[in-house]
Amino acid sequence: MKKYIFTLIALSMVFTATARKPKNTRTTEAAAREIAAADSLRLVASRQAALIDSLQNLVAVAEQRDETAESETAAPDPVVDPEQAAADSVAALRLRLRPTKIESIFDTNGLTVLDTLATENDAVQVILYSNNSWKYVLNREVAKDSTIFEKYWDTTTLFPYKEVDMSEMPKSVVIDLVDSLTSYHCPYQGSVHPRGKYGPRRRRQHQGVDLPLKTGDPVYATFCGRVRISQYNRGGYGNLVIIRHDNGLETYYGHLSERLVEPDQWVEAGQIIGLGGSTGRSTGPHLHFETRYYGQSFDPERLIDFKNGTLSRETFLLKKSFFSIYSNAGQDFEDEIANEEQDKKEAAEKAAMKYYKIRSGDTLGGIARRYGTTVTNICRLNGIKSTTVLRIGRSLRVR
Known part of the structure; x- marks a missing residue:
């Protein structure tokens, strides 16, 4: 193909040189010669154009031949084994589902946004903050909300999923908790109250x-x-905020002393949406936090390590068996007072506990008479029998 191009360049130079010959003094004969020369140049130009067209055709044919030869010598597309493809897909899913630790995104509350920059991806922007920090965020103008924020959307009704037939839901659903931007923040970092875990109470x-x-x-x-x-x-719930996320999950934040967001407002992970408190049926300041899918609750500790503040995985396999059989009924807070009463009772019992360290010559009967109790009660409190040999220095609970 290169030789055709060089030939074309050479011909162009020859014709150009011919066209630039100096003119003679203008006479009648010279004029005639000029007319003849002009006709000759027109003929040459016509021939040159035809030659160029011919060369271009040759180049096109050569390129076509080269492409054909390359396609003939190229390796054929590999035949995909359906079973292997399925196995690869399962392996990739297992990799995504494996446990990991995702730290909370840094807190931008109180920072001033200096600038918003575009990226190569129109759906992603870079936000610059006043402390010289930055982060990626979705451009909500480009990444339009899906039907997730349209179907069963109700800003006044707590449970808008009454028409959902959960019997048609598959046994498990794969849910991406975070995307490539890893937008996550622990709602509140701290240990879950021993009496405040998910499940029967x-x-x-x-x-x-x-x-x-x-x-x-x-x-x-x-x-x-x-x-x-x-x-x-x-x-x-008292002051309650419910947020629906892109993956279909909803998170509940109850007993807040103050709500800082409004219905239909878009919030970013790590944005402060309220302040902790003890509103509603609550006996002390705490955050009541729920995770739900189509109104069905499941244990939030399957997702979050609240003590360390980390997300436990990027992708979550939500099994139907995780749902509570009471999910549609909402949350029953009647046990809050019972919890407080139980806590007070246990605190009083702990304060009333009394122990005695065994000395030489002590007997169970003598210890019982000293503390106004019975041998049977001492044995019950300590898990021993009346025939158990007392060891000097051992502590016995007597109340």
Whole structure:
């Protein structure tokens, strides 16, 4: 192909040189010669154009031949084995589902946004803050909200999923908790109260977890999403915020002393959406936190290590068996008072506990008479028998 191009360049130079010959003095004969020369040049130009067209055709044919030869020598597309493809897909899913630790995104509350920069991906922007920090965020103008924020969307009703037939839901659903931007923030970092775990509690189902805090402590949006509920709930939640996320999950934040967001407002992961408190049916400051899918609750500790503040995995396999059988009924807060009474009772019992260190010559009967109790009661409190040999220096609980 290169030789054709060189030939074309050479011919162009020859014709150009011919066209630039100096003219003679203008006479009648010279004029005639000029007319003849002009006709000759027109003929040459016509021939040159034809030659160029011919060369271009030759080049096109040569390129076509080269492409054909390359396609003939190229290796054929590999035949995909359906079983192997399925195995690779399962392996990739297992890799995504493996446990990991995702730290909370840094806190940008109180920082001033200096600039917003575009990236090669129109759906992603870079936000620059006043402390010289930055982070990626989704451009909501490009990444339009899907039907997640349209279907069953209700900013006043707590449970808008009454028409959902959960029997049609598959046994498990794969849910991406974070995307490539890793937008996550622990709602509130701290140990879950021993009596505030998810599951049965005094014949009732506790639909979330309770995280002790101080009134006024900031509570953060766990993932990016849109606020569906921000209102005072008389059913026991008190000041409640519910956020629906892109993956279909909803997170509940109850007993807040103050709500800082409004319905339909878009919030970023790590944005302060309220302040901790003890509103509603609550006996002390704590955050009641729930995770739900189509209104069905499941244990938030399957997702979050609240003590360390980390997300436990990037992708979550939500099994139907994780749901509470009481999910549609909402949260029953009647046990809050029972919890407080139980805590007081246990505190009083602990304060009333008394121990005695065994000395030489002591007997169970003598110890029982000294503390106004019985041998049977001492044996019950210590898990021993009346025939047990007392060892000097051992402590016995006598009350």
